[in-house]
Amino acid sequence: MPITSYAELDNQFQCVKKMLSLKVNLDADDHRIIQKILHVGNSAERWRVPPPTIRPKCSCRSLANDFVKIKNLHSAILAAPAEIAPQLLAAFGQTLCSIPYQTAPLLVVSIAQARVKMAEGCHKVAKEHGITDELVQCGLELSAVMGPSVKGVADGQTCKTIADALEILHSAPRLALEMLTVKGPAVDCRRKRGRAKR
Incomplete structure (x- = not known):
């Protein structure tokens, strides 16, 4: 890259x-x-x-x-x-x-998780490392949900906007993202901002 x-x-x-x-x-x-x-x-x-x-x-x-x-x-x-x-x-x-996933799986998963937590697209990261295992891909997407998507929710972005930007494609991570918009630290942050504006 x-x-x-x-x-x-x-x-x-x-x-x-x-x-x-x-x-x-x-x-x-x-x-x-x-x-x-x-x-x-x-x-x-x-x-x-x-x-x-x-x-x-x-x-x-x-x-x-x-x-x-x-x-x-x-x-x-x-x-x-x-x-x-x-x-x-x-x-x-x-x-x-x-570094290809097949060469050093544990190392690559650590690198890939760090990358998606810095808001790189999950699909792009998985493709660059040759990660084809759907379970590992879901894990990366969940890392993105618990990382950069929290800020997106706090900023008032929709689930679709966040999922598209972070390339969250699987249903389980998308569901986790939807749950995060309903109840989570980002929602509390958004509520506090709303109170501060009053």
């Missing part, structure tokens, strides 16, 4: 920051491995994002390893020379947004 402006880049990184806020214990070996991977000169073309952990013995450990790689890579990019940092950040964002 090409990033054509700094605004788009910033939008991508808001969701990445949510992921990177996870507290992951790093040991000396993790640091050494990542530094070897990232030890390059000034050529942005030679930087490579470490691949996700494939066929792990323990899925939870695999996810932790993948987050360690992402966290370290992000830190290394921020410490890179100023003239190449924007290109590296753009490549980083693009790579995270294109």
Whole structure:
């Protein structure tokens, strides 16, 4: 997914920051491995994002390893020379947004959830990651319902407008969205605004 402006880049990184806020214990070996991977000169073309952990013995450990790689890579990019940092950040964002679901399911679901919570379209996100499982797609849409749609409801938008904007296509998440407009934190917020205007 090409990033054509700094605004788009910033939008991508808001969701990445949510992921990177996870507290992951790093040991000396993790640091050494990542530094070897990232030890390059000034050529942005030679930087490579470490691949996700494939066929792990323990899925939870695999996810932790993948987050360690992402966290370290992000830190290394921020410490890179100023003239190449924007290109590296753009490549980083693009790579995270294109990791296939089949390669690292747990990692991709975490990334996809973070993206839809930042108001990216659920269908677009699922398509870019190759997520075809309807249960996982529904989970992403429910994440969108509990995330950006709350603000939409508080702002007085209709269910259809919100569902179309966030690409919520399945019936269960749409029902959850309708319930949110009837009773939920966004409705309370809207009521308070109404009282304040009186």
